[in-house]
Amino acid sequence: MQGTNVDCYDLVIIGGGLVGASLALALQPLAEQLNWNICLVENQPPAAESDLQASSLQKWQPSFDGRSTALAWGTRQIYERLGLWNALQQHANPIEHIQITDRGFLGSTQLHHAEQQVAALGYVVPNSWLGKVLWQGLANAKNTHVLAPAAITAVHFPSAEQALLEGQFNGEALTLKARLVVLADGGRSGIKQQLGIADEVHDYEQSAIVANVRLSKPHRGWAYERFATDGPMALLPLAGREMALVWTRTSEQVDTEMGMNDAGFLSAIQHSFGSRAGRFQKVGERFAYPLKKVRAKEQVRRNLVLLGNTAHYLHPVAGQGYNLAIRGVMTLADALANGAQQAADNGQVFHPGELPLLQQWQAQRALDQSSVIELSHGLIGLFANNTPLLGHARAAGLMGLNLTAPLRRWITAKAMGV
Numbered sequence: 001m002q003g004t005n006v007d008c009y010d011l012v013i014i015g016g017g018l019v020g021a022s023l024a025l026a027l028q029p030l031a032e033q034l035n036w037n038i039c040l041v042e043n044q045p046p047a048a049e050s051d052l053q054a055s056s057l058q059k060w061q062p063s064f065d066g067r068s069t070a071l072a073w074g075t076r077q078i079y080e081r082l083g084l085w086n087a088l089q090q091h092a093n094p095i096e097h098i099q100i101t102d103r104g105f106l107g108s109t110q111l112h113h114a115e116q117q118v119a120a121l122g123y124v125v126p127n128s129w130l131g132k133v134l135w136q137g138l139a140n141a142k143n144t145h146v147l148a149p150a151a152i153t154a155v156h157f158p159s160a161e162q163a164l165l166e167g168q169f170n171g172e173a174l175t176l177k178a179r180l181v182v183l184a185d186g187g188r189s190g191i192k193q194q195l196g197i198a199d200e201v202h203d204y205e206q207s208a209i210v211a212n213v214r215l216s217k218p219h220r221g222w223a224y225e226r227f228a229t230d231g232p233m234a235l236l237p238l239a240g241r242e243m244a245l246v247w248t249r250t251s252e253q254v255d256t257e258m259g260m261n262d263a264g265f266l267s268a269i270q271h272s273f274g275s276r277a278g279r280f281q282k283v284g285e286r287f288a289y290p291l292k293k294v295r296a297k298e299q300v301r302r303n304l305v306l307l308g309n310t311a312h313y314l315h316p317v318a319g320q321g322y323n324l325a326i327r328g329v330m331t332l333a334d335a336l337a338n339g340a341q342q343a344a345d346n347g348q349v350f351h352p353g354e355l356p357l358l359q360q361w362q363a364q365r366a367l368d369q370s371s372v373i374e375l376s377h378g379l380i381g382l383f384a385n386n387t388p389l390l391g392h393a394r395a396a397g398l399m400g401l402n403l404t405a406p407l408r409r410w411i412t413a414k415a416m417g418v
């Protein structure tokens with residue numbers, strides 16, 4: 001529902017992208033149970049009702065642009081829990097097999113869904129469809145007011161009880177109060193900096209070129225991850241003969257390749273990838289995303305939580321950013337539900353911004369965050385080095401993976417997010 005400016009909320013979520021919208025939906029059962037008021041503030045205009053109903057895939061805000069997202073098997077299970085999987089699967093393309101290769105060296109490994117006894121290792125979904133499904137869910141969320149287009153410009157903590165938020169809605173000043181503020185703005189608003197929260201940053205000085213490509217052969221559910229010293233290339237299965245391309249390039253290469261005409265670009269990716277998936281016949285609109293590894297040094301304070309890209313932004317090589325973030329979303333919803341239950345059991349009033357509860361949640365998230373962030377970062381470092389010794393060691397490793405079923409199963413499980 002489109003909300004009016006109700007002043008005081010139990011929880012305000014800043015940002016209605018993949019992460020903020022997912023959190024609002026994950027909190028619905030608790031909000032209904034406790035009669036909470038949640039406000040989701042998004043600074044882009046919402047999609048029109050008629051667009052949300054249509055099955056077309058137009059993009060409309062930064063999270064829901066022309067990219068596609070590889071969802072791990074574990075994320076499918078989360079969408080089932082949220083009651084959204086039936087809608088999402090209309091445009092979810094299964095990844096049944098993954099081939100990982102290292103250009104210039106012999107090694108390769110293959111991962112198969114049958115080995116895990118699941119229908120798919122993961123699913124590739126256009127972000128525009130993810131956005132539609134999430135925002136359709138929000139339209140039915142009784143306890144959530146959506147303010148869009150509205151921007152929060154400052155957050156203050158004048159008391160231990162409530163935060164004060166300032167911004168604009170419909171061209172007018174907006175003031176909100178919230179017992180808990182969730183910053184899910186993708187690091188786009190500057191609020192993290194205003195609050196003095198520092199980041200650990202590693203700039204890869206690279207960008208990811210993203211585009212949909214059409215191949216001459218059907219992909220039959222294969223995804224490809226091809227490592228090369230000048231940047232990894234991933235191809236993910238979409239509908240028909242379409243695949244989603246994610247190609248990591250240095251800053252100089254990006255300018256050249258974004259400036260090429262379609263024929264030149266198709267021949268550049270064919271040259272880099274080779275012909276195992278067929279001929280690259282057509283390319284759609286190209287987008288470039290600068291790549292950094294960012295992790296906020298503080299992710300909770302009293303009455304404040306940072307989620308999604310605001311908390312951690314990672315290299316997309318392993319397709320793990322949203323899969324990691326949604327595990328943070330679900331565990332936060334569970335931590336709040338457990339806290340509320342405990343308070344009720346002890347006859348106490350529950351406050352969702354209690355620092356010990358938020359700190360405990362953050363401590364529980366730390367290991368998953370570190371391992372996924374470092375896995376993505378480590379892959380880049382490992383395959384960026386072109387010394388022959390390392391190349392042959394990688395090749396042996398990849399071939400070894402192909403031979404060692406338990407190790408391969410372990411890697412597959414990591415990629416599946418289970």
Ligand SMILES: Cc1cc2nc3c(=O)[nH]c(=O)nc-3n(C[C@H](O)[C@H](O)[C@H](O)COP(=O)(O)OP(=O)(O)OC[C@H]3O[C@@H](n4cnc5c(N)ncnc54)[C@H](O)[C@@H]3O)c2cc1C
Nearest residue numbers: 015017018019043063070152186189308309319321322323
């Ligand atoms: C090239 C690429 C490929 C990727 N592929 C994958 C993949 O295959 N699998 C995977 O798991 N992850 C992938 N990711 C990561 C994934 O895209 C991110 O994890 C996800 O987009 C994070 O969403 P978010 O909601 O945190 O941030 P964002 O997408 O940035 O959304 C933030 C929202 O906040 C709004 N906002 C900003 N400022 C304000 C304000 N002041 N007031 C109100 N609203 C505001 C914005 O309009 C926006 O809607 C990929 C990333 C890239 C760059």
